[in-house]
Amino acid sequence: MPGAPGVMTQVSWPELAEIVGKEHLGAATAADAIDGVEAQMVAEPGTAEDLARALRWAHAAGLKVSPRGGGTKLGWGNPPAACDLVLSTALLNRVLEHAWADMTVIVEAGCRVADLQKTLAEHGQRLALDPLWPERATIGGILSTNDSGTLRVRYGSLRDLIIGITVALPDGTLAKSGGKVVKNVAGYDLAKLFTGALGTLGVIVQAIFRLHPLPRESRSLSFSGAPEALNQLLLAIQSSKLTFTGLQLRAEPGSGRLDVRFDGTAAGIEAQVNQILQIAGSSVPSDAPANAWTAHQAIWEGAAPALVAKFSVLPAQFAAVCALVERAAAAQSLAWKIVVQSVGAGYVRLEGAEPALHTVLVTLHDELARMGGTVVALGCPLAVKRGLDVWGPPSDAQPLMVRVKQRFDPDGNLNPGRFIGGI
């Protein structure tokens, strides 16, 4: 990536204070570090325009910038090559327009997910997503990290729910794509490009989503068994006519659970529960515990050191992944746990010594690539990330991705090195 070297000694921070207001600029502390890389300053612009101007200023000064929302997933990605300025969206936290009759919402990037949901619930609606740590995570943050949750099996993931976006580019451009109508094919879909781009192309300042009604009733069941049997049951449920809004497999040594959730009318749910009992045959479910649908969040908690990685495979491969993880973990004396959504995306947690975690991560990168899947290390000690790309091996589209990055961020100012293949 061509990049002007940081010229930190000559940085005129007062200029930035002038742009964003001096009450919105402060010295960075150790708590603001990203994978041990400490920034000099943290700016919290009060408006999207100020944020864009700050970005332009940083670009001109040759500074490396890391955008930040709630800061819940700052450790995701490779360690940044450098970071001079943390650019926070914390003050861009308004719900600008909830057009409930049109079932759309315009929201600023720094709005916390739970705050948005609270506003939407006033009209019986929701953004049909249940990402990690909604109390703290922001809209811009979940978009940049492409974090959707368990509802995606029915409602799609972020890419399917976002219908418009406004971004600030390194040169200070504020650009929009899409709009506030659900159906729109005018121009390129930049909302999708920025979803999951980890803030390497620009800073998301505003998003527009399509919404769904809150469910009238909801009921969840849970089956227990060995992963192989549960994987078969999952495929059977998936190929049935049931309309579940959650379907996930959980596994850890000696135990496996398959959770299924139905939302809708009482009559509809009852009929579906009866059908699933028939599909399951001798396997009798219990009501799923209240925390079943936050398992994707709970997997982040436990003994340290640990590695939490996101993997993606085909639904028919879940049991094979469980077996693979079990084998690899046993070889390194690691504890393990898996939760995977039926669409194919899940998390694996491994606990144990750092070198062993590193070794298993390398194994998983290789083995899942062989299966046609992917695995990305998200949460882990820095030592586990050293010497590898947390995103796994790049595809043949990597040169194209580099060209996209070069067009949007020609000098490599945004989150340098954190994305796939060193982007």
Added chain:
Amino acid sequence: MEARILNEFRAIVGAFGLITEPEQLSTYECDGLTMFRVLPLAVVLPTSTEQVQAVVRVCHREKIPFVARGSGTGLSGGALPVANGIVISLARMNRILEVDLPNQRVVVEPGVINLNVTARVAPDGYFYAPDPSSQLVCSIGGNVAENSGGAHCLKYGFTTTHVLGLEVVLPDGALVHLGGRTVDRPGYDLPGVFVGSEGTLGIATKVILRIVKKPEVIQVLLAAFNSTNEAGAAVSGIIAAGMLPAAIEMMDNLAIQAAEAAVQANYPNCGGLLLVELDGPAAEVETLMEEVGEVCTKCGAWEIRVAQSDADRARIWTGRKAAFAAVGRLAPAYIVQDGVIPRTALPHVMSEIERLSSEVGLRVANVFHAGDGNLHPLVLYDSAVPGQDKLAEKLAGDILRLCIKAGGSITGEHGVGEEKKMFMAEMYAEPDLETMQLVRCAFDPENLSNPDKVFPRPRLCGEKPGVYEPHPLEVAGVAQRF
């Protein structure tokens, strides 16, 4: 076109795969939007990815622009040839390569007809959800280019929702794989950008699709109202009640008359007709259908029918899907528009369309995907009457401006193509368009792949974004900005 280049194409695709005779070329001079016609220099019909790649490499080396084409049913001139370029038809790459039912994936070549995907998996209870009205003839490759929708995308999403991966020949001839069989692949969501890019970023040669299980039951309710405003109020009522129908369609009286004359769908003669399709578990659909009926009655519906059989349902849909063609019975020519508005703007926009239409004295038939606010006004005219085509074009344009003003879009599913590119500058600000061009420049810096479509003017990719600097070609007088 130089003989040596034609010979090279012939060597790649064989004599049977190369068209150069003017009378044969004329088949390709337009797509479903026949008002724009351009004769290409040649048409090549490759049968494999390797052939597409070889053809594109020649184009890249010789700087020959190319336009990929599927079935040519597009309604915005997206597959309109360029005069100094070739058309690459994907019609012969029409194999379904793989069906993986347990994982609900189908891998197809771009020339596969949309409905054939469903036909292939229907015996196992699956369907391919995007269902543009042209699904009998339109191709998956064309759907990918346009991000096609259809009546059922309100619930099931668009083509982009159902395309997981793509094999793409880039404009320089490189072969890349975007996305894949699994979801959330690391890296930029390039399938998300490619789908709907209207052929401007390269040529898809393989597409990995997601298929969907057929619902337990499907019911269609037909409700007759005195006006589209009343029908529109019912739509809002249904949505406000927390329901997500599989489809909500609306037709006005003129469209109803046309459909009746064409396929005898047995529609009531009313001012606003609503079709509401619910699908899902039988018990649920039954309850909700009753609620839909109540909402409609409350909003003034004077006749409500629920299709009792598959045959009834098919007949109701035939009327709707035939509506565009049927309008041909009302007037010698028409322009279809594809604007989108927030649902709640419907009454205002409808009365404005009525006003504009009576001002210029041209009739407008209206067919909507009402659930998602996608309007298809059909502006009727007679090209034999001097000046009427221009009037119709102006009226259609004014309707799009109404949509933009209402906070909507100039196109919901037909694409910008050649037809609406000048409206992009009205819908988006200059920085928005400049930013979109960054994507194009990353994929196609030499502007060879379906050039001059979608955007009001091409960007010269050598420019530095942001600050204006004259391009060397401008300085040399070779190219100019306008």
